Amino acid sequence: MFQNTKCECGHQNPVGTVLCESCGKPLDEELLTDESALLEMRYDGVARRSQKANPHPIDRIWNFFSSVKIAVYLIIITLVGAALGTIFQQENTLINMTESSEFAAYYKEKYGTAGVIYHALGLSRTYESWWFILLLVMIGTSLVVCSLDRVLPLYRALSKQQIRKHLQFINRQQVVYAGPLKGDQEAWITELGKQLKRKHYRVWQEDGALLAEKNRFSRWGPYINHIGLIIFLLAVLGRGIPAWHMDQYLSLYEGETRQIPGTNYYIKNDKFTVDYYTDAELANNQKGTKVVKLYETKARLYACTESCDDPLNEPVLKEVVQHDIHVNSALSYKGLQIYQNSFQQRVRFISVHPTLTNKETGVQIGDFDLLMDNPAEKYDVGQYKLALIDYYPDFDLDEQKRPMTKTREPNNPAFVFQIKGPDTPADGEIYIYFAMPNEKSKVYEKLLNDSFKQRGDSSGRFAVSVENPVVDGKMNNIKYSEYTTFLNIRVDKAMPYIWFGAAISMIGLIMGFYWQHRRIWLRIDDGQLSLGGHTNKNSFGLRADVAWALGRTGIEVSPKSLDNRRNGR
Amino acid sequence: MGRYRKTIQYVILALVLIVGGYAVGNSLFSKSVVLKRGDVPPDFLLAGLDGGVHNLKEYEGKPLILNFWGTFCPPCRNEMPALQQQYEKWKDQGLELVGINLSEDKLTVESFIRQIGVSFPILQDKDKKTERAYGLKQYPTTFFITPKGKIQEVVIGGLLTEEEIESRVERLMKSSS
Incomplete structure (x- = not known):
């Protein structure tokens, strides 16, 4: 058409x-x-850039994203989607699970049928799902296209404004005044211009017409806000770049040093502390309950300097920073952030300090240190030499009744020694030692050593044991970790860009909200003055400006009477 | 300004496709490393019980079986003798069989190997690094890798019988000729 x-x-x-x-x-x-x-004054009445008589397929895609209506729908859908993700716990917060079947079981157990549906629909991974990312991408596109389509024509329209406007344009503004004008018209217009300048308007004059304008820059506020939001969104999507983002959990028992996977750093947990409030510190209704006062991991961060990827040698570590990590106080080093996540009360042996005794004579031959992780293979105790010939961190028997370890953790460590000395056979005597000072372990220990004796591998006179294993209810001569701490290790290189985008967006919002673009047009036709004014917000302020300037030039009007919308209704 | 309008439109839509495609694609095909038939297994650098350092490249050009095992895992223990027998049967025809231990203490590993009489090379994983790179979910997991360095088969859980192992070894040997 x-x-x-x-x-x-x-x-x-x-x-x-x-x-x-x-x-x-x-x-x-x-x-x-x-x-x-x-009048509809939006975008000063200019056409959107992409409005065309015969749109091309590319133009149709462009027009789709150019529509504010579509943008609003996209935002609503995204909000609903984001809200769905908050119904149940998200998978990425369940740090002990990795497999889909584990997650499925968890949701079923915790939330029942609703949980099963929730997990099956993929809502347990809402924020990483393809559809959520796609929505964000579409909102981003819409932001770019909407802004470009409007800001360029608007900029063009505002930078070359006609001073003399059509009468209909003036009379149909939200702020209007019309009346006869006596005396020297040019002089009156010049005087009005002067008064408006005192109100910080920029004034242009053309025979019998005037344009006054103020705070045009506030019109760019929304677009600057959009630029900020685009930077923000791109930064969020940038987290998908592997080197930009890391979010992993590491468990460390007290005294443990572990490499942070994927980095050159090692972290050590020196000590973990959990502190509870005493009853005196608690409110009446909380007395007797355990309220946590402090979770703290005393941590050290090391960088590997030598033989880092050498499997034969231990890495050479250099301490780079030490920090007491507690809630809201993360260890921070070169973009690496380490947060306290959670803890577990779980006794884990680190080392024991046992004594070798001759049971027949009652003589203590000597004592030595025995590590639970990578124990040394040779020990010199008095005149005797102990060789560690087998080690089961978590002792058990397999189907064929052979000793084995149940797990890789030293939950019930058993050490098999070959003891050689001046009074032993040439190939020594065999002794199995259980480090755990509990009854069950000691029964096992006795049973197995008795069987060695029967086989003739042992005379039965040696004993390896910790002296005074329990003092005042605490383990003695045994080094152990009481707590395992869970640390959250994060790298988020997108964060500075997120802040930058947010700051730009804020600047745009302030520009748009705290200033208003005000314009006043007037023309005189045969002694008849027509004045129209427009602002994008706070028309009360504009009416006050107009009434004040008119008053100074001899036309007394009340600001209220200038309101065209009141007249219309 | 109309002159560049089309170009700008195309450039912006192309950028959206690239950035958006990357982001959406990332969320669609991401996360879990699950190795399957046809994949190239990740390299490793591990200490062997022989005192040397070994990587995957050493075995290129030969049919290779990679067996991840631990002394704490009963099916791993049970299939060890069968694996050893198969190794003896096929090693002269070029088969390489490598056992990667699941981050246990050297002493524990050596003692078990001695008991069973394993003669194929055993490498030691450290802090579960290689295990994670191979995306292991269950133990044992055995990878059958062709001389060209591609995975022919992944067997999760114990193979148990010699026949089961043998049929797979035969298939692997065939692929190499």
Whole structure:
């Protein structure tokens, strides 16, 4: 369909123009039918950039994203999606599980049928799901396209404004004044211009017409806000780049040093502390309950300097930083953030300090240190030499009744020694030692050593045991970790960009919210003054400006009477 | 400004496709390392019980069986003798069989190997690094790797009988000829 877009003033407007770009005469058919209605001043009535008579397929895609209506729907859908993700716990917060079947079982057990559905729909991974990311990408696209399509024509329209506007344009503004003007018209206009300048307006004059304008920059606020949001969104998507983002959990018992997977760093847990409030510190209704006062991991971070990937040698570590990690106080080093996540009360042996005794004579031959992880293979105790010939960190028997270890953790460590000395056979005597000072272990220990004796591998006179294993209810001569701490290790290189985007966005918001773009047009035709004013917000302020300037030039009006919307209703 | 309008449109839509495609693709095909038939297994650098350092490249050009095992895992213990027998049967025809121990103490590993009489090379994983790189879910897991360095088969859980192992070894040997 052919649409005539040429205005009566002779200006050729693009398709979709609402108000003539030059004189401001309404062109839109709806606006022409009711001549007293207020004008639609959005984007100053210019056509959106992509509005075309014959759209190309690419233009159709472009137009889809250019629509504010579509943008609003996208935002609503995203909000609903994001809300769905908050119904049940998300998978990435369940740090002990890795497999889909484990997660499925967890949701079934914890939330029942609803949990099964939730997990099956993939809502347990809402924020990493393809559809959520796609929505974010679409919102981002919409932001770019909407802004570009509007800001460029608006910039063009505002940078070359016509001073003399069409009468209909002036009379249909939200703030209007019309009345006769006596005396020297040019002098009056100049005087009004002066008064408006005192209110910080920029004033342009053209025979019998005037344009005053203030705070145009606030119109760019929304677009600057959008630029900030685009940077923000791109930064969020940037977390998908592997080197930009790390979020993993590491468990460390007290005294343990572990490599942070994927980095050159090692972290050590020197000590973990959990402190509870005493009853005196608690409110009456909390007395007797355990309220945590402090979770703290005394941590050291090391960087590997030598033989880092050498499997034969222990890595050479250099301490780079030491920090007491507690809630809201993360260890931070070169972009690496280490947070306290949780803890577990779990006794884990580190080393024991046993004594070798001759049971027959009752003589203590000597004592030695025995590590639970990578124990040494040879020990010199008095005149005797002990060789460690087998080690089961978590002792058990397999189906064929052979000794084995149940797990890789030293939950019930058993050490098999070959003892050689001046009074032993040439190939020594065999002794099995259980480090755990509990009854069950000691029964096993006796049983097995008796069987060695029967086999003739042992005379039965030696004993390896910890002296005074329990003192005041605490283990003695035994080094152990009481707590295992769980640390959350994060790298988020996108964070500075997120802050930068957020700051730009804030600047845009402030520009748009705290200042208003105000414009006043007037023209005098045969002694009749017509004045129209427009602002994007706070029309009360604009009316006050107009009434004040008119008052200074001899036309007394009340600000209220300038409100065109009141007259219309 | 109309001159560049089309170009700008195409550039922006292309950027959206690239950035968006990357982000969405990332979320679609991400996370879990599950190795399957046809994949190239990740390299490793591990200490062997022989005192040397070994990597995957050493075995290139030969059919290779990688067996991840631990003394704490009964099916691993049970299939060890069968693996040893198969190794003896096929090693002259070029089969390489490597056992990667699941981050246990050297002493524990050596003592078990001695008991069973294993003669194929045993490497030691450290802090579960290689295990994680191979995306192991269950023990034992055995990878059958062709001379070209591609995975032919992944067997999760114990193979137990010699026949079961043998049929797979035969298939692997065939692929190499």
